[in-house]
Amino acid sequence: MTQALIFDVFGTCVDWRSSVARAVAQALPGVDALAFADAWRGEYQPAMERIRAGGRGYVALDDLHLENLHRVAERFGVTAPDTLNAAWERLDPWPDVVPGLTALRQRHILAPCSNGSIVLMTRLARHARLPWDCILGAEIARDYKPKPEVYLASCAALRLHPSAVMMVAAHNDDLVAARAVGLRTAFVTRATEHGPGQTTDLTPADDWDIVAPDFIALAQRLT
Structure with missing residues (x-):
C-alpha cells in the first residue's frame, strides 16, 4: 500500500521555463528571455x-x-544581477x-524529492x-538524482x-532510478515543459505503476 508520495518538482510540479523567462525579461530587458532560460537550465x-x-563535493543547487x-x-554578453537567481524560488505551478x-x-504523506535545496523548496x-508535509530530496542525501x-x-x-513510497515525475529517467531501488512509480505528462517543440518525455517509457495526464487524475487513481 502506498503511504507516501514524493515528487520531482522542476517540470513536474512547476513551469520553470515560463517563470524563469518572465524573471529574465524583467532583469535583462533586450535579452531573448526564453533562450536565456533554456540555456540556464x-x-x-x-x-x-x-x-x-x-x-566535486556536494554543493547546494542554489x-x-x-x-x-x-x-x-x-555567453549572452550581459551582466546578470545575483538577485535573478531567486527566479527559481518563484516558479508557478501547473x-x-x-x-x-x-x-x-x-x-x-506528500513531499518533494527534488534536486533543489531545502530552502529553495521551502520558498x-x-x-x-504547494501543500507539502515535509521537504526531502537532494540536500538530505548530499547528492543528486538519479543517484x-x-x-x-x-x-x-x-x-x-x-x-510504500511512490515517486511521481514527468521524466522517465527519474522513474527508472526510483523503481531500481524499490519505489512505486507514477508518470505524469508535461508535454510543454521545454516549450511547444518538446520531443522528450511525451509518453511513458515503461509500464509505470500509474500513468496519468495530471495530478487530479493521479489523485482519482489513488483513492
Missing part, C-alpha cells in the same frame, strides 16, 4: 554531474544555479498541481502554495520501506 545537469561523478547564471550571462496535491494529501512551496541515495534517503527519513 541547460547547465543544470552538467553542473550536478560533476558532483555525482565525484569530481549555488550551482548562481554559478550557471553568470556562465550563461557571459494549473492541476495545487488541487491535485490537496486531494492526494487527504490520504498520503518555492510558499510561492506556489539511488537520494530516493532511499527520502524513504528513510519517512521511516517507510521503498515499496
